[in-house]
Amino acid sequence: MRTAYQYRLRPTKQQAVKLDRWLEMLCAQYNYLLADRFNWWEQNRSPVNACPLVCHLPELRDNPDYYSQKKTLPQLKKTHPWYSDIYSQVLQDVVKRVKVTFDRFLKGDSSGKRSGKPRFKARNRYRTFTYPQMKEGCLQGNLINLPMFGKVKVILHRPIPEGFKIKTASVTKKADGYYLTLSLEDKTVPEIKPNFNPDKITGIDVGLKEFLITSEGETVAIPQHYRKAQKRLRVIQKRVSRRKKGSNRRQKAVKQLGKQHKKVADKRKDFHFKTANWLLSKYDVVAHEDLNTKGLARTRLAKSVLDAGWSSFLSILANKAENAGLLVVPVSAHNTSQDCSNCGEKVPKKLHIRWHDCPNCGCSLDRDHNAAINIKNRAVGQSVLKAQRLLSNSRIGCEAHTILASS
Incomplete structure (x- = not known):
């Protein structure tokens, strides 16, 4: 398992200058390698038996792939000696990043979805570099030893658990400073609970009136972090727009604006983690709607949907549940608000109608509460199917058998 x-990093002034210099050089190399791939693709993408409208003879060379571009790095250090200051694996990670970006553009990801055409990075848009491998014992007290960079002070606000091994390290420049992200490996597989208490299965319906409501009727108020910060953001944004482009005063205002946006994002993330912990401390199985958040973000409710951050919350909830050995079950969102949770009959209602009144069985309750109960009912059957899939894993097969028996 990876986590x-x-x-937070606390580099000295000299180390901060060196970090910025590394990021600028890596950004230039990223743009060069991406341009190399684009040049070959533009000249050679037509088939042999076809000719584009603008016909020219391309340069006869092989397609620049991951391995051929990695072979250019030793020559780069000869022609540009200042690149020798950067750790070799950090430079190789730039080549890998270009490969992943370009392949996602041409072929698509694992689900077949293609991304847009890759763009060249400006200096202030390239913020992260990665060490793909870290030696054991690289973290010594409150110092992290980065190869060919040196020891940098780290604010260890929480210790690394015993048995966890540091695999990779990434340094990121954000609006308020530098951060270190450690990828940790834990070889112990979290055990799925052998049986689930039927009283500890819940369904949640996320919304814009309340952030979520459980099938038991418990609600969590929506904080609206962005909307509450809009007044302050408007003042700073006006300050940025009134200052001359390229001036030092404008750069200071842009930095201040970035800090304010980060503050809003941090508040939202903290709220998501606390809400996920609260749910998983009370329930063994949490069911939610399988939402198309990208589609909802294109509607007139986009600002409210993005401010709530449903996608981020559900991702955090799933990861926290996996670490705790619990289950998060996504179910179909079709007609969860229209179907009656008591009798199952469809009761059509428009979005502005916030109360569910069933003419068939007389069930009367809040629309979102009704949807949460429907989500829970759908998840009861799906949890059995999920347990069947767990049977294929020999390490937790016995636990899955027990789940099936209890269901």
């Missing part, structure tokens, strides 16, 4: 811990 990530993020810590």
Whole structure:
């Protein structure tokens, strides 16, 4: 199992200058390698038996792939000696990043979805570099030893658990400073609970009136972090727009705006983690709707949907449940608000109608509460199917058998 811990870095002034210099050089190399791939693709993407409208003879060379571009790095250090200051694996990770970006553009990801055309990075848009491998014992007290960079002070606000091994380290520049992200490996597989208490299965319905409501009727108020910060953001944004482009005063205002946006994002993330912990401390199985958040973010409710951050919350909830040996079950969102949770009959209602009144059985309750109960009912059957899939894993097969028996 892999998990990530993020810590605040406290570099000295000289180290901060060196970090910025590394990021600028890596950004230039990223843009060069991406341009190399684009040049070959533009000249050679037509088939042999076809000719584009603008016909020219391309340069006869092989397609620049991951391995051929990695072979150019030793020559890069000869022609540009200042690149010798950067750790070799950090430079190789730039090549890998270009490969992943370009392949996602041409072929798509694992689900077949293609991304847009990759863009060249500006200096202030390239913020992270990664060490793909870290030696054992690289973290000594409150110092992290980064190869070919040196020891940097780290604010260890929480210790690394025993048995966890540091695999990779990433340094990221954010609006308020530098951060270190450690990717940790734990070889112990979290055990799925052998049986689930029927009283500890719940369904949640996320919304914009309340952040979520459980099938038991418990609600969590929506905080609206962005909307509450809009007044302050408007003042700072106006300050940025009134200052001359390229001036030092404008750069200071942009930095201040970035800090304010980060503050809003941190508040939202903290709220998501606390809400996920509260749910998993009370319930063994949490069911939710399988929402198309990207589609909802294109509607007129986009600002409210993105401010709530449903996608981020559900991702955090699933990861926390996996670490705790619990289950998070996504179910179909079709007609969860329209179907009656008591009799199952469909009761059509428009979005502005917030109360569910069933003419068939007389069930009367809040629309979102009704949807949460429907989500829980759908998840009861799906949890059995999920347990069947767990049977294929020999390490937790016995636990899955017990789940099936209890269901």
